[in-house]
Amino acid sequence: MKTECLVVGASVIGGAVATKLSKKGLHTVILSDKPGVGKDGKCTSIISASGLPRTGINYKPAVLHEIFGANIRCGNAHMAVRRKEPVALVLNRFQLDELSVAQAQDAGAELKTSARFEKWEPIENRNAAETGKNANNQNAYNGMAQTAAGPIKTDYLIGADGIASNVARQCAFPALEHFVVAWEGEYESAALKEPDLVEVFLDIPGLFGWAVPAGPTTVRIGLATPNAVLLAHHKARLLQNPAILPMLKGAHKVREFHHTIPLRYRRQTQRGNVCLVGDAAGQVKATTGGGIVFGAVCAQELADAVHHHAEGGPLDYERIWRQKYAGALDGHRHIRKLMDFSPFALSGIGLRLFSALGGKGLLEQNADMDFIIRKEAGNTS
Numbered sequence: 001m002k003t004e005c006l007v008v009g010a011s012v013i014g015g016a017v018a019t020k021l022s023k024k025g026l027h028t029v030i031l032s033d034k035p036g037v038g039k040d041g042k043c044t045s046i047i048s049a050s051g052l053p054r055t056g057i058n059y060k061p062a063v064l065h066e067i068f069g070a071n072i073r074c075g076n077a078h079m080a081v082r083r084k085e086p087v088a089l090v091l092n093r094f095q096l097d098e099l100s101v102a103q104a105q106d107a108g109a110e111l112k113t114s115a116r117f118e119k120w121e122p123i124e125n126r127n128a129a130e131t132g133k134n135a136n137n138q139n140a141y142n143g144m145a146q147t148a149a150g151p152i153k154t155d156y157l158i159g160a161d162g163i164a165s166n167v168a169r170q171c172a173f174p175a176l177e178h179f180v181v182a183w184e185g186e187y188e189s190a191a192l193k194e195p196d197l198v199e200v201f202l203d204i205p206g207l208f209g210w211a212v213p214a215g216p217t218t219v220r221i222g223l224a225t226p227n228a229v230l231l232a233h234h235k236a237r238l239l240q241n242p243a244i245l246p247m248l249k250g251a252h253k254v255r256e257f258h259h260t261i262p263l264r265y266r267r268q269t270q271r272g273n274v275c276l277v278g279d280a281a282g283q284v285k286a287t288t289g290g291g292i293v294f295g296a297v298c299a300q301e302l303a304d305a306v307h308h309h310a311e312g313g314p315l316d317y318e319r320i321w322r323q324k325y326a327g328a329l330d331g332h333r334h335i336r337k338l339m340d341f342s343p344f345a346l347s348g349i350g351l352r353l354f355s356a357l358g359g360k361g362l363l364e365q366n367a368d369m370d371f372i373i374r375k376e377a378g379n380t381s
């Protein structure tokens, strides 16, 4: 049987898009570039309790811990924000990726492992793919993917292959323009005074540092910054922070990693029948680097758009996801910019001022980790 949809990348978002495509009856193949699936746990995996159900992923078996709020710190200023109900959940990222891909397989998708996507060759109507003409012709954009497991002919090529997307490179998408480099270490036997709160450190230029409990005595400590040269310096400072030092007494590091996070979506995420989603598209919150909720909701839109096109309608993924979610992602980007450029942002004065102006109440009552303002507080998204 000819493959209708080829999803490159067998991680959380590749699994999400393949699940919905398969449920819609489209024959879908997922390619993994390695013997297994996923992102090798390179993620803090703290996800909003309100956003997780929107992902469509069977996430519950991967939940490790509940978070009720945050201690936000900047210099020697501190603001505690706490809610009565869990605001976020911390997950086992290895398991989340496996669950997402297994769900796609259960829905009928075929997983090919050790099958790195290498090259894309449009084989029909190459000009249409370039210009967007004949968008209603469902057969206009067939192509051949060259993979480590051999060539695969497909109607739709979906790049869910992460920040270093080879699909984006092969199909000449505009580059990602804004990203940060991150380090994270996971520590066990940590002495956590408030294991239901995350620690957020705002005095790291460009992004922030964090300590996220993943259990009563397990903590994920990390930071991200646009300046890779200063990463080691910031890491050393963070580990000496008076809020971190006591929790690491007697703790031991069980794993650590470096990775890159895109902070701005690409200028283009669809070219003919080739679409990018998740980190490959840069669908990530610029305030936190969190990409699972927005990647997954965009994956749902992508599967709907492909199905609609296969039924004879236009392939409108780019327009639809931007209409629904680009506004929220832009909101995160504007907050990020404000923090990067405000003279107060990296000082305790900024945090004290924010608190004095009612910021604590705003965060405790109305803030949403994904859509910035909670729906019931007037969000229009």
Ligand SMILES: Cc1cc2nc3c(=O)[nH]c(=O)nc-3n(C[C@H](O)[C@H](O)[C@H](O)COP(=O)(O)OP(=O)(O)OC[C@H]3O[C@@H](n4cnc5c(N)ncnc54)[C@H](O)[C@@H]3O)c2cc1C
Residues within 6 Å of the ligand: 008, 009, 010, 011, 012, 013, 014, 031, 032, 033, 034, 037, 038, 039, 042, 043, 044, 045, 046, 047, 115, 116, 117, 118, 160, 161, 162, 163, 164, 165, 166, 167, 182, 183, 184, 222, 259, 260, 261, 277, 278, 279, 280, 284, 289, 290, 291, 292, 293, 295
């Ligand atoms: C330090 C850090 C902390 C983070 N913390 C959070 C957090 O707490 N909450 C949150 O929501 N987000 C977080 N993120 C972001 C989150 O991890 C990503 O947004 C998410 O992983 C994106 O998923 P994805 O499926 O698009 O890409 P990825 O998870 O990167 O998966 C891409 C997949 O494609 C495969 N692949 C790559 N190239 C090829 C190829 N040529 N052929 C076949 N397969 C290929 C890869 O092996 C991988 O399996 C964090 C990121 C980092 C770096």
